[in-house]
Amino acid sequence: MTPKPVTQKPATRSLFDVSDHMTRRKAAEKRFRRYGQAAILVSILMLLALLFTVVFKGAGAFQQTFITLEIELLESKLDKKGKGNIEDIKKVSTFGYTPLIKKAFKSLATEQNIKTNIKTKNMAKIVSKSAAAQMRNDVLADTSLIGQTVEFTFLTNSWVDGYLKGRVTHENTKNNKNISAQQLDLVDELVAMGVIEKRFNLGFITGADASDQRPENAGIGVAMIGSLVMIIVVLLISLPIGIAASIYLEEFAPKNWLTDLIEVNIANLAAVPSIVYGILGLAIFINTMHLPQSAPLVGGLVLTLMTLPTIIISTRASLKSVPPSIRSAALGLGASQMQTVFHHVLPLALPGILTGTIIGLAQALGETAPLLLIGMIGYIATNTPETVTDALLSPNSVMPAQIYEWAKRADPAFYERAWGGIIILLVFLITMNTLAVILRRRFERRW
């Protein structure tokens, strides 16, 4: 072939001369970028607004107002027989202790020369209703305290706490039966004296829930134990089942209509509203198997049903992402299918499996709806479980249920605790997600 003569074509358009078509294309591209940036900006703003609200409203729950009082533990009130017999002392209920608080206020008023026209009975009302029980517990723990004057630090009632946090003011006490303007004046004086002060409240994190009368005494600790036990149940049941099911489906099962059907149904199960699992759990675990109501074990079983599809789907996805060349290599060397899976495929899929599992567990941790039906919502978790069986089988609440419970109570002090609970729940979830990221990084291998 002879080379064709090269004919120089005249340039139709300079490279510097931008066509209309090009301008439009560039504009469209630019617009699309702006949309993307705007979308990200909106989501960041929403996230910030959410975080700000949660922290702003919930931070108060971690602080509580305390009052320090010198209490004379009169033998005549607490141990009328005077023999120091524990059985006799136990017979004195919290009602027997209430007058001691009044008395303490009376002497405080005289000593410090507080001028107030309210009765000592109303003075004592600024202390939490939990104070008498607190004293009684201390006395029962150490009966030698009787007869001595002991310094106690009590919670104040939630209205005083609200006053120090700015929720309650002199103006809005007019229609409030729980607290009067005079009581608030007294609080002002006691604050000036250092008797009343606001500080960090560990009881909120470690404590148990309290009745409607004592919001200041309520804590999320017991519900936290409930959540923990429940999540362990979910982990122990759903992880082995989920991984076994996914390995079988992905690596061993023949591909036929039956496995297709199973696959479609697992995908569908992942989209089933969680409350459906709740009613299923009620029917199976409580009505048929007669497991106890409100128990973390039952909650764990219900949430296992809910988490399994998530774990199976993510595990299968990570098994699928292992390159087939690794499987061929192992099979070509004469490894059996099980050796191939356990020696090569599973270790490579592990980071993905762990991430999927932790995300599934985090979802379960925050789930509220299915627990509604098995009685975990509405239960007042006041008792700390003492043994493992107790923790599994005794009625308890879990964190989201506790938050829901607080949010629906009328007292604004509970409302604040609901926000505080949300902070703790979020801390848990962020910890779990961070753990997922760390595990992923650590086990990730390249090929």
Added chain:
Amino acid sequence: MTTTVSKIRAKHVNVHYGDTHAIKDVNIDIPLNTVTAFIGPSGCGKSTFLRCLNRMNDTIDTCRVTGDIMLDGEDIYNCKVDPVQLRSKVGMVFQKPNPFPKSIYDNIAYGPRIHGLFKDKSDLDAIVEKVLKRAAIWDEVKDRLDAPGTGLSGGQQQRICIARAIATAPDVLLMDEPCSALDPIATAQVEELIDELRENYTVVIVTHSMQQAARVSQKTAFFHLGHLVESDDTNKIFTNPNDQRTESYITGRIG
């Protein structure tokens, strides 16, 4: 065809993938301790046939193999044959180097470990050293046996894969386009290695490069559209083929 001892003898082999008839009535003898090359255009079935020889096609659900393939006179598709055991006798090297994401040592030691081919740690060390030397890569990796096998260059990885395959002490080594992902220098090294392996192993190699087939093999089989068109001494195939299609292919007119 010259008379030699045949290692593998295939008779009336047909392979179907679902409705596709991929291999049509193939009959071939693969002689002992020689390099046999399978050549042919893409999709002609040469890789499929290769994968029949160690039953790697079993892993594909829709694949059906009929006919007889005898290894040392034993039917490898007999229901009593465990494909896992077969594959320890018939090793395979793949197109893309696929070392495990483990250390070089563990890559080589994996086969001996699962088949229990060693007595103690020093025995295993000896096996690893022997096969790495055999695969002509010992000098390059002896100081970093703990380094991941995936960190090596493509040519080194492929030689690691060959070493890994011969560590299980197979009789037959199947190679599915082992040099297609390698540069000319690495290709030359691997080809040299294949030539040396002929002493102890029966090698079957699938290749797209006719020059490679001519360089490394003694026997060549030409596949076309699922048929085995011609199988003979490499010299004969490349100089004086019987079939018109073979001649067209090797001269570059089809394929």
